[in-house]
Amino acid sequence: MxxxxxxxxxxxxxxxxxxxxxxxxxxxxxxxxxxxxxxxxxxxxxxxxxxxxxxxxxxxxxxxxxxxxxxxxxxxxxxxxxxxxxxxxxxxxxxxxxxxxxxxxxxxxxxxxxxxxxxxxxxxxxxxxxxxxxxxxxxxxxxxxxxxxxxxxxxxxxxxxxxxxxxxxxxxxxxxxxxxxxxxxxxxxxxxxxxxxxxxxxxxxxxxxxxxxxxxxRDGARHERLLSRAIDHFIRYASDYVVLVDSRGRIVRTNSNAQAARESYEAPLPWEIGSRVPGLDLELPEVDQYCQRPQWLRPEWLHAVKDHDGVLGTMLVIPLSASRHRTSVSVQTDAVTPATAPDNDPFGEIIGESEVLAATKARARRIAPLDLPVLLLGETGAGKELFARALHRAGQRSDGPFIAVNCGAFTRELLASELFGYADGAFTGARRGGLPGKFEQADGGTLFLDEVGELPLDMQPHLLRVLQDGVVVRLGDTRERRISVRIIAATNRDLRKEIAAGCFREDLYHRLCAVSLPLPALRERPGDIEVIIDHLNARLARKYGCTPKQLSPMVRQALLGYGWPGNIRELQNVFEVMFALCDSECIDISLLPPTIAQATNPATAISPTPVPVVSGRLEEVERQAILDAIATAHGNMSMAARTLGISRSTLYVKLAAIRARPDSSGGSAQR
CATH class of the missing domain: 3.30.450.40 (GAF domain)
Structure with a gap:
């Protein structure tokens, strides 16, 4: 200057x-x-x-x-x-x-x-x-x-x-x-x-x-970590508007769909790299963040990006096209949703043919029309939200809204505002005219309380009173508002143990659990893994505009033999990353994440798989080494550069040259 x-x-x-x-x-x-x-x-x-x-x-x-x-x-x-x-x-x-x-x-x-x-x-x-x-x-x-x-x-x-x-x-x-x-x-x-x-x-x-x-x-180092953690989102949600924001609320990266998002939502959506998104500065107190967020910024669009050191930033995923009219949007689905599901079967979106899944779906179909509170029990990634949506569509309130709230994503104060709403002037920064809570928004429909086991103990009596009386009072208000809502709750905790430990109220448990629906983990239905993989393969081919990939026998064996502690969500994420990084017609063993390769074949943990010697020109050997290193690092360019012994900037230059170089068949080296 x-x-x-x-x-x-x-x-x-x-x-x-x-x-x-x-x-x-x-x-x-x-x-x-x-x-x-x-x-x-x-x-x-x-x-x-x-x-x-x-x-x-x-x-x-x-x-x-x-x-x-x-x-x-x-x-x-x-x-x-x-x-x-x-x-x-x-x-x-x-x-x-x-x-x-x-x-x-x-x-x-x-x-x-x-x-x-x-x-x-x-x-x-x-x-x-x-x-x-x-x-x-x-x-x-x-x-x-x-x-x-x-x-x-x-x-x-x-x-x-x-x-x-x-x-x-x-x-x-x-x-x-x-x-x-x-x-x-x-x-x-x-x-x-x-x-x-x-x-x-x-x-x-x-x-x-x-x-x-x-x-x-410092910014450079943090943004590199943030990008490496978030790059999969840009691949997975290429058809939506994706904005990556760092911990100080500054836009680090966007995709090219900003104009479409503005036209769909008629909101002043963020655009320029470096500009700030109000309410996403994580250095501010959480209440200040909440109050600063503009009205167009929906909580369900926001997803924390974390690594072992904590939260690195926020991923803002704004759904486009048909998703514009959805009441609730979730970035990471708990199960696989097919591109076309049978209109006459609300549970047709849940992929699998195993006996245990068929029994679970049959029980869910019987539960759906009863209009009773349902408690979904299952591990993270097992498909709880997908089952909740299916129960809603198959129930008596299918014409009403489906509203989802994650009870573990807010502090006590913010969760109270989210669930019950607040009146004008209830606290500093409250929006003029107040704001209805999730109970009011779900009136006539279904309220899905995800991670209900994380609900703070001192908030549980307030939730219990709403469930008993069907009446909501906004924070800072005295007016009672009558609501009619079906509750579907979900947890991966053993709530009976939580009750014994004094962490969960027994009366609230019985109010939420009129009927329970245990969901099987993916390892309990291994026969469904191949069906899900084939479905993902077809869906991603449509998404990326290419033919489905072939899987090498070793890759298919590894995917079928892995325990999948993260269930369907983990399988979906792993497969999409491999699909996006594969530049040939076949996904080979080099694209497997090390954790899966080592778990299914411990011998691979002894020493890294050597880069195969490729006959032909030197540039082809270099090309294969670079692509193998990127695949092994799962897209982490810094890690790939260290593996190759070159700087990150040199790696980007070489990768750009590879993408611009025609392959032996006259096509592009990069899909």
Missing amino acids: PFGHCSALVPRIGDEQLVASAWERFLHERPAEVKGVRGVVLASWERCRSESVDPEKHFAPGAGADRLRQLQRQNRDLREAASPALDGLREVLRECGTLIMLCDSSGTVLHLDGETRTRSVGERINLATGGCWNEEVIGTNAIGTAIAAVAPVQIHANEHFCMDVKRWTCAAAPIFDPFARTLLGVVDISGVKETLHGHTLGLVIAAARQIECELAR
Whole structure:
């Protein structure tokens, strides 16, 4: 960013008396221009006058202890990235009698370091941790003016707007988000006016750039992990609008369906890389996230992207075409849905021909028309939501809405708002007019309570009362609203053990479990695995516009022999990744995930499978090695690059060349 000529940025000691006289005239005569005052200072004085800043204000306001801790938590990345630069400034300025500060984008001091005597003097005007140095509250100063001007600035002595600050000199530079280019904060050096030095401005500019470089390095590493975890979603949901958002709510990647999504939903959907999606900044308190989310952003579109270190970001999947009119959308289905299911059989979408599945479907058909609460019992990925939808379609309320809510995805406060809704003004940030909860939305239809075993114990009496009385009272309201809803609940926990442990109410259990429906795990019906694979193969061929893939005997044997602890969801995810990465007509053993290859053939765990020697040209050997490495790494480009012993950028260049190169049959090397 160009900052102009240095003489316009650095004040001169010899102008101090001239500036003092100009300030007096400015306060009393309101001149259009003031001779001898730098442009950046005069512009700041004008802003102070328009904001009615009191020039006799004695000190800056401060954030309370709780608010300061909250701001420090929200700016944790900034503080950690700034630590090396601030340490460097401290070493350089150790004997200079100055204060070194890091502030957030509103001018609140998050961190302060410096000589004890100077800190004591600074505390008199609240130039201390928690002090707010925005221009609007304390007038012209380097921190606030750097924020207002969005540029580095040095303010000396009489250039300050408020009288009690005029004995200070300070220099500050803004810190920008290297990805979104928004203002993150300010680094500042302040001292009594006798410590003025022309190099101070250069030091803060250099420190700000060092902090930005460290932030860029951290962002790059996080975004690489985020993309590697989320890449499957872009393949799986290619026909929907997919937006990948990092932990600070910034868009990292989208697919090409934004315009179609805007036309379908008539909403200001996110578009540009780097822009922020309101309410998806995970550094904010969860209640603030919830309140900031725009009304068009449906909770069922949001899916956390995690790895072993925690949540990396959010995947926003907005369904298009026919899915526009669905009441509830789920990104990861618990079972396989065929492209065309028999219209006369609500359970025809559940794939499988095994005896145990046939018995489960037969019991579900008998249960469906009873209009009683149903408790679905089964492992994660066994198909609980698919069975819930089938029960709804086969029941007496099939013309009503089907509303799904995951009881394990919210804190207690947010879950109460989700289930029961809230009135206008119920809490800070509540939407005007209030918001109906899931019970009201499901009136006349079915409410599916997934992961009901995660329901907080102190919320269970409130749910029980709604189920007993058929009446909902929104948070912050007194009006009772009568509703008629069929409840289908699901859990992978043993609720009887939870009752014995005091974690689940027995009366609520009996209210939810008028009738239960245990769902078999995939390992209990191994004969269905091949049927599901064949169905997935045909469905993905339609999705990607190609012919179905052949499976090598070893791959088919491995898939049939694996235990599938994640059930149908795991099988679906694994098969689609192999299908998408396969660039030939046959899915071979190199595309199997290592966990499955090792589980079905322990010998493969002893040493990696060597890359076969390919006869022919060197470029063909290189091509096969690259594709094998990517397949083995399941699309993780960093891992593939390490396996090949090359940099990630080199791998992308080589992969682009492979995709552009015609194969031996005259087709494209990449499907």
